[in-house]
Amino acid sequence: MKAKPVNHPAVEAFARQLAETTRDSVRATSVKVIESRKARLVDAFPDLEATRTQASQIKDFVLANISNLLSQLEMKCRLNGVQVHWAKDAESARKIILDICKEAAPDGGTIVKAKSMATEEIHLNKHLIDVGYNVVETDLGEFVVQIDNDTPSHIVAPIIHKNRREVAKSFEREGLGPYTESPEQLAAQARKHLRERFVEAKIGISGVNFAIAESGRLVLVENEGNSRLSTTAPDTHIAIMGLEKLLPSEADLPLFLKLLAGSATGQRMTVYTHLISGPRRKDEDDGPTAVHLVILDNGRSKVLNGPYKDILKCIRCGACSYVCPVYRQVSGHAYSHVYSGPLGAVLAPALEGIEALPELAKASTLCGACEEVCPVKIPIPRMLLQLRDEAMRKGVAENPIPWTLFTFGATSGLRWRTGLKMLPMARIAKHPLKDGWTEFRELPKKEGRDFRKWWNGRS
Amino acid sequence: MADRDDILNALPQTGKKARVPVPAPPLPSLTSDAMWQIFGARLEELGGRLGTLEDVEVILSRPHVIDQESATRLGRQPGGVPIWEAEVGVTTADLAVAEIGSLLISTGPGRPRMASLSPVVHVVVMPKERIVATLEEAFARLSDRSTVMITGPSRTADIEHVLVRGVHGPGDIVVVPV
Structure with missing residues (x-):
């Protein structure tokens, strides 16, 4: 008799069924990123350890003062001409966004989207598509995910589980152009197709990487230019942010921008850092005439009052996934939640409740690599242990028989x-x-x- | 607005944890020439390049748009073809950041955002004195208008982690110090 595999999510079962190509592409990319990341961070910060401590302390300050900082952000945004909305849960957020869309484009039409985990979290696309909008993901990876009716498998590299031949087949099927295995030509096909969507769209939807309480400035970072196009070309820009994505002041930005770029992709700086100070002013030539900010709670205030609050210090660099031996074997889909990897194994049950995802914290060897690479020093292994403990105490997790005997x-x-x-x-x-x-x-x-x-x- | 009060009331009210000051890194004292040298090297690593006014004349044979300030410096008319048809966008920038090869460009009268974004080539006409050594110095002088910091050509590595330039924004950046 063998110990039963964990039943939900079926991480073990998933890993066994995983196609070899998927596992290979996940592992190969993870290794490449982790290597370039390390070289870059050591080069950028003479004392990386002190830098991580500093960033961690700034995020501690944010969480300790979050109520005041959010009020300050709201006031500054209003002064900048940004319309601020508050959503306590996913349903409320979807309703707010749908109402804005109905006003901005009552007859439906195209909505261009920049990559945003918050919109994935509230399953926004489905609801907008259901009422007749043509919602188009414009980040190359997210676009592939959308046309394949798939879900992202890494928070920074959404199609880490696919190879170029799969992408080429999808593009050929969708009529984007002839089959080609050249990533350059595939990117060019996507550029041409998506450019027409940018021209016709009346609304652009994005996430937020950092919101600056002191100035009300919304900071978005990206490499492709699709996020800038989504938030510049259409007349209406809707930004949605998890309420923890704050920084106190603009003076904090250089540190966090360098840490995020280095940790996420091993770059010195992300290509485009977009600092949005509100809608187009009267003397400006272009840009959206209306900017909306939706501040999303959806379980976060509950997390902030509990033992897993430190997970909300996360800046979504994805380094913990790349370095995780479990993630490398099973890829992001095994975590059965929009937030995957070690971050997801804590954040998902923290947001949804341990009853909803009792086995996720077991998908870890507790090797500690995630905490070692975390730019804001989140104690992920400690919280995974706490989650296992909580699941056992509440009687929601299955204890394999050998351990019960032990x-x-x-x-x-x-x-x-x-x-x-x-x-x-x-x-x-x-x-x-x-x-x-x-x-x-x-x-x-x-x-x-x-x-x-x-x-x-x-x- | 019911949601607003619900959320703010639900948040922990611990507060008043002392703010850790971020110590400013020591400012390197570099000459303008030294900073331009570093900037040029960084830009090249990213896949962009430094260019000359002669290069600009050649590039401008393609359909283009020019912002007001660079038009004045180049002795040309501002504007150009409709933005979605432009293959080249010529703009100026507020600041160049030597250590990371970045350019800060704010919006304002005669400074369309799309000129640095939708074309395939972005030419930056950059007065030589507008350069700083570090990101910290640059951010201390940010405009209060919407601003973009551009660090090299548009890129993606979504497909098999292979680097591709020019996926949505310009794949070529030419910076011309004047």
Whole structure:
């Protein structure tokens, strides 16, 4: 008899069924990014350790003062001409956004979208498409995800699980151009197709990387230019942010921009850093005439009052996924939530409640690599242990039988001592704990003296 | 607005944890020439390049738009073809940042945002004195208008982590110090 695999999400089952090509592309990219990332950060920061501590402390300050900082952000945004909305949950956020869309484009039409995890979290696209809008993801990876009816498998590299041949087949199927295995030509096909969507769109929707409380400035970073086009070409720009994405002042930006670029992709700086100070002013030539900011709670205020609040320091660089031995084997979809990898294994159950995702925290070896690379030093392994503990205490997680037996034996002195005496018999007996383990290995022989006897007998 | 009060009331009200000041990194004292040299090297690493006024004349044989300030400097008319048809956009910039090869461009009268974004080639006519060594110095002098910081050509690595330039924004950047 074997221990049952974890049942939800079926991480083990998923890993077994994973196509080899998927596993290869996930692993190869992860290794490449982690190498360039390390070289870049060491080069950019003479004392990387001190820099991470500094960034971590600034995020601690944000979380400790979040209510005041949000009020300040709201006031500054209003002064800048940005319309601020508050959404306590996904449904409320979708309604706010739908109302804005109905006013800006009552007859439907194209909505261009920049990559945003917050919109994935509230499943925005489906709802806008259901009422008749043509919602188009414009980030190259997210565009592929959308036409394939797939979901992103990494928060920074959404199609890390696909190779160029799969992308080429999808583009050919959608009529973007002839089959080609050249990434340059594939990108050119996407550029041409998506450019027409930018020209016709009346509304652009984006996330927010950092919102500056002191100035009300919304900061968006990206490499392709699709986020700038989405927030510049249409008349209406809607930005949605998780309420923790704050920085106190603009003086904090250089540090965080360098850390984010280095951690996420190993770049010195992301190509486009867009600092949005509100809608087009009267004397300006272009840009949206209306800018909306939706501040999303959706479980975050609850997390901030609990033991997992530090996970909200996350700046979404994705480094913890690239470095995680489990993520590299199973890819992002195994986590069965929009937030994948070590970050997701904490954030998802923290937001949704442990009852909804009781087994996710087990998808980790607790090797600690995630905490080592985290630019804001989030203690992910500690929180994974806390989540496992919470799941057991609430009786929502399944305890594999060998561990149940172990717990039974290890929680009583008498049972433990009896067990130790019987241990040598395990070498000859056929019993459930050995199955699998002894297929390729020998159980060790008992050697030398007995520690307990020695301890009790010493003078 | 019911949501607003619900959210603000639900948030922890711990507050008043002291703000950690970010110590300003020591400012390198570099000559303008030295900064331009670093900037040029960084820009080249990113896939852009420094150019001359002669280069600009050649590039401008393609359909283009020019912002007001660079038009004045080049002795040409501002404006040009409709923006979506422009293959070349010529703009000026507020500041160049030597350490990372970035350009800060704010909006304003005669400074369309799209000129640095939708064409395939972006030419930056850059007065030599507008350069600083570090990002910290540059951000201390930010305009209060919407601003973009551009660090090299548009790029993606979404397909098999292979670098491709010019996916949505310009794939070529030519910076011309004047």
